[in-house]
Amino acid sequence: MLTHKQLRYFVDIVDAGSFSLAAERLFIAQSALSRQIKEMERHLQVPLLERDARHLEMTPAGRSLYGDARRILAALESAAIGARHAQRGIEGTVHLLHSSSVPLTHGLLECLKKHAQRHPGVSIEVSQRASEYQAMDIEQGNADVGLAREPVLRRYPGVQQSPLFSESLVVAVPATHALAGRERVTIAELRDEPFVATPHLERGGLSHRVAELCRAQGYHPRSAQVRSRKWSQLALVQAGFGIAIVPESMGRMAPEGVKLLTLDGDDVRTTVLVLWRSEDASRLAQDLVASLRAV
The missing domain is CATH 1.10.10.10 (Winged helix-like DNA-binding domain superfamily/Winged helix DNA-binding domain)
Structure with a gap:
């Protein structure tokens, strides 16, 4: 066994x-x-x-x-949490996913804090998961609610999505970069720059959105020698391996040594979606979705 x-x-x-x-x-x-x-x-x-x-x-x-192992492990974890919570009188747990490009900003944390105050018997388990996998996890019952970047390419009939908010995209460059003295830059001017997070049209979320913008300017982004699609891409920019196009909220958390440039152009924005099961979502999950959508 x-x-x-x-x-x-x-x-x-x-x-x-x-x-x-x-x-x-x-x-x-x-x-x-x-x-x-x-x-x-x-x-x-x-x-x-x-x-x-x-x-x-x-x-x-x-x-x-x-696939079966992920479901089994999630069920075992949920059962263990449920038993502990039952002993402590806690009503239940909501499993919330967010992608690395959707940081838990002050606004989102305040939303979660107020939600927790209104529902003292409910705990929220937060995990990080790439945008393109969140819908699958929710469909399979491994999570309840997701915060993902548009677009979600693979749709599941049992998962619903709704826009939460949109924000500008910015360019992160090393402080020593030739562009660091600028305040604004266009997508076209980044044609020959190495990207530390290689955008790709076959991936969902931020990766797809950036690849789409570059393709509109007639080129495919060039990969840096060292790459990451996670939060660590800003550390790679800081170290001088290349540049990254990131949401403004993510850029605000960049370490010292990274300069943020305004990205000029039409529709250089990105949208955050909330995902949840459309038919059999628990009341706890529905309550959290309602709190998020009310922000």
């Missing part, structure tokens, strides 16, 4: 994209992870992962197990 630990290790390896990064995040030896996966494959009598020195990919059996 597969254990909870093995399922967790398998999901963490897939999410990290490599054994070495998963081992680093889990603070265990890479060899220990390899042994656990080999034991799972021996028990199931099917290969789960195809791997070489530079690449990791799930087999068909691995993809099947990954």
Whole structure:
């Protein structure tokens, strides 16, 4: 029988994209992870992962197990939280996802604070999840509410979405960059710049929006040597690896050594969406969505 630990290790390896990064995040030896996966494959009598020195990919059996493992782990976590909350008299938990490009700004935190004050028996579990995966997690019951960047490319019939707010996009450049002396710049002027977060039309959220703007100017963004699609992209800008186009709210949290430039052009904005299950959403989830939409 597969254990909870093995399922967790398998999901963490897939999410990290490599054994070495998963081992680093889990603070265990890479060899220990390899042994656990080999034991799972021996028990199931099917290969789960195809791997070489530079690449990791799930087999068909691995993809099947990954989806089921995420649901099982989420259900176990929910059951554990529910038991603890029942003992303490807490009404329930709402699982809220947000992408790395939707930071928990003062406005959102104030909204959550007021919501918690109005619902003292409800706890809110906040996790970070890429925009393109949030709808899937909500559809599968692994989360209740999501905050994602438009567009969400893969739609699920059981998941509803509504715009929350829109904001301007800005350009983050190193303080030593040739453009740092400017206050404004256009998309066209960034044609030859390396992007530390490579925009892509096949991805949803911010990545798609930036790729769309660049394509309208007749080019595909050039990738920097070191890249990240997460919050760490601003640290890469600070270190001088390249530039990034980010929402204004995210730019305001940039570290020292990063200069923000106003992005000129038509419709250089991005929209934040709230996602939730359209038919069988719990009352707790519906209440949180209502609070968010009222901001």
